[in-house]
Amino acid sequence: MIIDDDTFTCNELAKLLENHHYEAVILKDFKNALTEIAAVSPDLILLDINLPYLNGKALLQHLRKESNIPVMMVTSSNTEIDEALSISYGADDYITKPYHPHILLLRIGAVLKRVKMHYRLNETELTYRALKFDVQRGILKKGEREIELTKNEMIIFSYLLSHQNRIVTREELMTALWDNAEYVNENALTVNISRLRNKLKEIGYEEVIDTRKGLGYILL
């Protein structure tokens, strides 16, 4: 759910989220924000600070009295004090405008993941077809066979896996890598992807990562 007083921003943000397979709702009635939030009951709220009637920080305080919906502050105010205050009022993350869209998406993903983890503590194993992917140890398992991935390969594979059947641009992969403090360059990314392909081929999944020229990669 997007709470921002600038409709143009709201619409574009909603479009971005929908392009990345999220469902986006825009808050309409600022006067009765709390009731509208309760009615929609979203998985995550993107909250601006400068709002009509009740500013974002105050709204967050009221909201926290009755619910634990994850809240991400999205604002053009970039002082340390605002950030500290927002976090102390119960915001889950804080991102300043203008933000890089990929970074916003990564942060949203991270917040949602953290919340999910909270419910299902031990979900560290993902599956891809017949493969089991142990995220913590960075190991791909097919029956008894195990293949170890390097940290970079792991980051790329998890990103592709969580966006399966969708084209992922090189830029998105880059952002995911850099966000994990792996500051690779263009060549290194190409090398890592071909290594990942080889490892997948070793356990019988040839050509599952397809290159879409000029667009990016897709995990089939």
Place this chain on the structure above:
Amino acid sequence: MKLGKYLQDNFYQFLVFGICYVIQLLIFFAFKVDQAVLLASSFLYLVCLCLILLIPYFRKKRFYTDLLANTFALDKSYLVLETLTKPAFYEGELLYQAFYEINKSMNENVRQIEEHLQDFKEYIEMWIHEVKIPLSTLVLISNNHQEQFDKKTRLQLKRLEDYVDQVLYYARSENAEKDYYIKEVDLAKVIKNVGLKNMDDLLAHQIDYLVENVHYQVFTDSKWLEFILGQIVNNSIKYKRNIPHSYLQISVKEDQATTTLIIEDNGIGIKAADLKQVFDKSFTGENGRNTNQSTGMGLYIAKKMCEKLGHKIEIASVYHAYTKVSITFAKNNYYDVLK
């Protein structure tokens, strides 16, 4: 207040006395007055002269000496009036009154200018926040419609963003009031944010971002530090050399009292003659003239912010070899004790 000058200034009194004395002498001679009377009268004249000259001197001396000494001793000499006691002689009172009025009017003036400045700063901050809204929408649009806007658009938008940020932090660093918030910050996180922010630029210019072990905690304002680092990274991008392996290396050194963040690139470097002035306002130097993109503000603002935060920023460079910027943070032992 010097006696010699004072006496020189009161020369006319000598003159009047001298003329009176001569006239008196002539009168005495004319009436053939006794020598003893002449001597006594001369003595009286001398005493009177001394008293008339010296009493006002000593009355005024204290006030003027204090006034002068305090004016030079104070770093804000306009505050001198506060250090003086009200003089007990008429001229001094007039002067004191005039000073008082001048002071009042100046204070009024300064207050007005401060108010204007504050208004202006608030307006700039507000304006920046306003301008960031359409800017961020533009970033979103350019991302949502990649078929119409290519990477170049986004890089230009990023430049726009950088300039807007520069104004914001300039306004903040110039301002006297405290606008930052110091807490314990993980350098690795700051470096990551700066990296992500400049990723597109670094990749487009084929500059490798090499980060060593930087998991150190320092006391700073993370937003300010991100801006400072951003300026340094921007410079490295702007002044890269056309060589196969451009890089930007970030490392941390630590000793007992300080933690030092070092950012080194292998760009065009800075000529020795320019090196001393790189932190000066509006200084662009040889490199600036050659690339035509410098405002000469980035490092100036960075230095100013470092001063406010209590960090030391230094730069070393060899032309056509490297540029190395280091930021030194003091370790706060007080906080260690608390932990």
